[in-house]
Amino acid sequence: MGVHMTAPTRRAARGATVTATTRISPDLIRLSFTCPGIIGADLPYTDHYVKLLFVPEGADYSWPYDLAEIRDTRPREMHPVTRTYTLCNIDTVAGTFDIDFVIHGDEGLAGPWAMTASPGDQIAFAGPGGKWSPTPDYEHFVLAGDEAAAPAIVEALQQLPAGTTATAYIEISTDGARFDVPTPASAELVWVPREGAVHGSRLIEAVRAGGYPGRKTSWFIHGVAEMVKETRRFLFVDGDVDRADVSISGYWRLGMTEDQWQASKREFAEAMEADEAASAALS
Ligand SMILES: Cc1cc2nc3c(=O)[nH]c(=O)nc-3n(C[C@H](O)[C@H](O)[C@H](O)COP(=O)(O)OP(=O)(O)OC[C@H]3O[C@@H](n4cnc5c(N)ncnc54)[C@H](O)[C@@H]3O)c2cc1C
Incomplete structure (x- = not known):
């Protein structure tokens, strides 16, 4: 064993x-x-x-x-x-x-x-x-991330359970920076070129444009911290997505080394959660 x-x-x-x-x-x-x-x-x-x-x-x-x-x-x-x-x-x-x-x-x-x-x-x-993989208790997967999360997204695309579908959004620097992603017929791959925009800003636009799928969906969304904040708002404040159906985290943060990001992560998460709670209370 x-x-x-x-x-x-x-x-x-x-x-x-x-x-x-x-x-x-x-x-x-x-x-x-x-x-x-x-x-x-x-x-x-x-x-x-x-x-x-x-x-x-x-x-x-x-x-x-x-x-x-x-x-x-x-x-x-x-x-x-x-x-x-x-x-x-x-x-x-x-x-x-x-x-x-x-x-x-x-x-x-x-x-x-x-x-x-x-x-x-x-x-x-x-x-x-490690802790996440696409499981057969969902019908659909939304996978989104920048280049740092692309390896995990590509792995997930290779291991989609039979009968499930997926949409994968991968942010890259320019349209010319695409790379080989073996994509099963049941999945759609959307390249999101930044073309000079701030990391993560185009990605959240693309995920928002994709909306909330009308099927039992699992979300795997990782990458630059600022994008995570916006995406959580889309999922949990503007939308009504169950937190249990979401794997989301900042893999890195603009202007910070990993040590600095790890040290400030808890504070960043707490501020984000307080902001989401305040928005929910107002709506
Ligand atoms: C669970 C998990 C899995 C990850 N998997 C991968 C992976 O497979 N491949 C991968 O490349 N990264 C991955 N990352 C992100 C990676 O850990 C960070 O990008 C890390 O900061 C890189 O370390 P570094 O020494 O190169 O730069 P650091 O010393 O940490 O940072 C130096 C500077 O570079 C900037 N920077 C760091 N990362 C990026 C980036 N991706 N794009 C632009 N600027 C950046 C920082 O903001 C900082 O200003 C993962 C992170 C986590 C938490």
Whole structure:
């Protein structure tokens, strides 16, 4: 029986080695990895993610290391810095997976690392975690996100239950930045080019234009935090969608590193919920 993996534990770390790098679009680079640590694992979801671990400059350790020991013995600023990424094309027999990294300039750790990575490079990670996949108790799925959520959307399209339908909205920088998405006949794929607009603004326009499907629908909506706020309003304030039918979260935030976004996430969520409650009380 396989090992069932849920939320990444604080202490577990595994190693993965880059085997190939492929530029799949102007905005995305795919790194393929071999990772014996996932052989035999039970990874049933379509949004499995890992916390890549980046060793800070000046640290006195390098992979392989014991994450628990590092966290117990080194000062906080010397702990590995985490960056969250979705696993795609997972093969738990061969022990391989891909990660599609958004190229977003020179800032940050993971994006720039992916741009210069080459076969043989190693990275450690905690996880995988994951919690969502399209299930047969729904008739229809609305999947929406920017490039950061595209890997999870593409995975979901590959695993649509028989007899269900889906509409997938993927925001990309320009119309020319489309990439290959195997789309089953039961699904419609809508590309949403930003063409210079703020991240997420075109996506919410597209989702709004799609309206509320008249079937039992599950929603999977992830990406830039500002888009999440607007989409929640569309679903829960303007619409009457049941929260149990929705998976929605900010995968990143404009102008913030992942550390800053994680630290401010709770406050952002509380402000958003208070705003939704106030709007609901007025209506
Ligand atoms: C569950 C989950 C799954 C995710 N899966 C993926 C995935 O498969 N692929 C992926 O690329 N990302 C994914 N992300 C988002 C990713 O974790 C963030 O984009 C992260 O901030 C990237 O780290 P970094 O070191 O490159 O940049 P950081 O150091 O975190 O940020 C540096 C600067 O870059 C900006 N920035 C960060 N991400 C983006 C972006 N996507 N577009 C434009 N500007 C950006 C920040 O606002 C900041 O100004 C996922 C996030 C979560 C929570």
